[in-house]
Amino acid sequence: MHTIITNMYFENKVVWIIGASSGIGAALAKQLAREKALLIITARNIDKLQSLANELTQLTACVVLPADIARRDTLHSIVEDSLRQFGHIDILIHSAGIGQRSMATGTSLAVYDQLMEVNFFAPLTITQYLLPHFKQSGKGHIVAVSSMSGLMGFPGRSGYVASKHALKGYFETLQVEHDIPDFYITIVSPGRINTPLPLSALTADGQPYNKMDHAQLNGIPVEICAAKICGAIIRKKKHIFIARKERYLYWLRILFPAAYYHIARKAGVKERNEDTA
Ligand SMILES: NC(=O)c1ccc[n+]([C@@H]2O[C@H](COP(=O)([O-])OP(=O)(O)OC[C@H]3O[C@@H](n4cnc5c(N)ncnc54)[C@H](OP(=O)(O)O)[C@@H]3O)[C@@H](O)[C@H]2O)c1
Structure with a gap:
């Protein structure tokens, strides 16, 4: 178990985790339960x-609020339900997301719609509905789990990459726009984390990839x-990286863009060969 020293920062804080049934969201729920968050x-x-x-619930109060966040028309009432549970929300964590495993050529437009809906429009919509609550209480914290992508x-991730660029763009703008006194946004950019994300990743026709990649299995442990x-x-x-090699690729892109394009294209050729194998 990876432990953190928090001085009980989270005790009695109401934390809403979206995407808590698996991976990073579930690991956060376990960690925050030990910290006595609600x-x-x-x-x-x-x-x-x-x-x-x-x-x-052996450790703390925990309410199940099931939702399919791709159903945009239901999100207003889900946000209202979330506020009814403990009367307010201190921290909102957007961890829900779906991956992609398909080259742009041949990927159906419906796949792009799905990726943008879950990875971008849903966190955006939920945030827009919750902002008046944070504004009224004068405080709050939103965590947006983006990606190094x-x-x-x-x-092999054109739609995923686009959705995560959009997510980061929205939250970075909100960071510099809002006027709520005690309100914070943390953007998280993980590299590969060992979670089952590839299993549900969308392929060109929208079917799940249903496989774990070697690189994913060797990713950073989810508890860390x-x-x-x-x-x-x-x-x-405001922004953290949780990454190994991907961190270097990011800096390479800024400092030596030609080297980044060379490496990324090589990875593209490998991915394309695997895609058509
Ligand atoms: N693992 C990585 O290497 C990595 C790297 C960078 C960024 N990330 C990001 O980290 C976040 C968490 O991913 P993970 O790695 O923990 O993957 P995961 O284990 O597959 O978890 C994804 C979570 O999203 C939920 N979800 C997906 N579609 C949903 C929908 N329509 N409505 C409600 N919930 C939905 C899933 O729950 P249900 O299926 O029960 O709905 C699950 O709880 C994602 O945003 C992902 O893009 C992951």
Whole structure:
């Protein structure tokens, strides 16, 4: 177990985690439960949420609020439901997301719609509905789990990369626009984290990829990722990277762009060959 020193920063804070049934969201829920945060956990898979809640209620209060965030017309009432649970929200964590495994050529437009809806429009819409609450209470904190793919192109992920660029763009703008006194936004840019994200990643026709990549399995352990996110919340960080090699690729793109394009294109050729194998 990866432990963090928090001085009970999260005790009795109401934290709504969207995307809590698996991966980074579930790891955050476990960590925050140990810190005695009051949790609202959201995703589509009710069984997974319920079994997580059964585990966490031994430690703290945890409410299951199932939702499919791709259904934009339902999000207003879900936000109202979330506020009814404990009367307010201190921290909102956008961790829901879907990946992609397909080259742009041949990928159906419906796949782009789905990626943008879940990875961008849903967190945007939920945030827009919650901002008046944060404004009224004069405080709040939003965590947006973006990706290193929100900072540069990556082969086989055109729609995912676009959705994460949009997500980062929206939240970075909100950071410099808002006038709420005690309000913070933390953008998280992970590289590869060992979670089941590739299993549900969309392929060219929208079918799930259903495989784990070697690189994903060797990614940063999810508990370390969750601990770093908790630390960033406490320190009210604006943007954090949780990455290994991808971090160097990012700096290479800024300092030596030609080298970045060379490496990224090579990765693209490899990905394309695997795609057509
Ligand atoms: N793992 C990585 O290497 C990595 C790297 C960079 C960024 N990220 C980002 O980290 C976030 C968490 O991903 P993860 O790695 O933890 O993957 P994960 O284990 O697949 O978790 C994704 C979560 O999103 C939820 N979700 C997906 N579609 C949803 C929908 N329509 N409505 C509600 N919830 C939905 C899933 O729950 P249900 O299926 O139950 O709905 C699940 O709880 C994502 O935004 C991802 O893009 C991950």
